[in-house]
Structures are given as structure tokens and as C-alpha cells.
Amino acid sequence: MVSRASGPPSAVTAQQILEAAQIEFGEHGLEGSTVRGVAQRAGIDPSLVIRHYGSKNDLFTIAIRLPGDSTEHDVAEHLFDVVDVRLGELPAESRALVRSMLTAPEATAALGDFLNERTANLAHGGGEDAGLRAAPTASSILGLTIARRFLKLDALGEISEEQIEKTVRPWITAAIGDGPPAERRRARQTARCSP
DSSP: OBBOOOSOOHHHHHHHHHHHHHHHHHHHHHHOHHHHHHHHHOOOOOOOHHHHSSSSSHHHHHOOOOOOOOOOSSSHHHHHHHHHHHOOOOOOOHHHHHTTTTHHHHHHHHHHHHEEEEEEETTTSOOOOOOOOHHHHHHHHHHHHHHHHTTTHHHTTTTTHHHHIIIHHHHHHHTTTTTOOHHHHHHHHHHOOOO
């Protein structure tokens, strides 16, 4: 049932619209989504979508913003966490961004900015060729995301934690030029599981 509201826009409705839009854009991309579809998913009148966000393109620009990463001292550990997220169920904003990156200039620019920022963060203080190591690493993680979540690559379909530990983590470690992190990772996992 669609509700109609009068009065000032509420923060709850704005968040409700944003979450519905991320799912809608994630499933259909920018071109395949409509304001009406977002409103229906949010259970509101389409006029509220326009009232809160202006247009479908404006809403898309906000919906694809990715949260920033926290500062990490151990680059390898940070990248392992990123891979864990990318090989798991994608957050709605990531799904919307990746689905639309080749068809919507806003998504292309947003993803380019995001990868440039991640590459710069990974390269920071890493020496002369740090940028050359960081760029392929960041873009390869994007490739893993696309292959697993959108192309449904069989080899990545049912990847286990053991397989990730055995194949993906050494690849990341070699790419960034860090030492073997297996014991640090196991210690961290043990600490997470401890009461």
C-alpha cells in the first residue's frame, strides 16, 4: 500500500528511499530502474522520491556512494578484509555501482574516483613503485567482484574460506609485496572467536 505524506520530508523516509533505490539500481542498473519502481519498493508515493532526491539521476549519484575504508596499518590485512566482503554478499550500494559502471557516466566516474582513492591509499608510503602494485591489486579485486557476483564464474561460486586462504591471500600478498601474513591472520581470527 502506498502512503501519501504531507508536510516536511522526514529523515526516515529519505533513508527508506535510499535503501530501496540501492536495491533497485543493484538489480536493474540506472537505465532499467524507474522512480516508480523505487517508490513501490519503498512503499511510498513516487512524488516523495522526487521531493527528497530531485531526480532519478540525483538519487543514483547518492545511492552509489561507497562508504570510506577505515585507516589500516597493515595493508595486507586490510585487503584480505576487502576481499572477504567482495566475495561475500555485496552491499546494495556496491551492487548498484558495479551494475551501472559501464552504462551510466555517474557510476563510471564514481567507481573511477573510488578506485583512484583506494589505489592512492594502498600506495601511500610504499616506495617508488607502490602505485604500480596498488592499481592492479585494486582493479583485480573489482574483477573478482564482477566475476563472482555478476558473471557467476563457476570457480568462484562456492569458494571456501580454506580456498581463499590458500589461493587468494597469497596472490594479494605477492601483489603488494608484503610478507606472509598467515600467522597474523590466524591469530586475528582466533582473537575474534574468543569471548
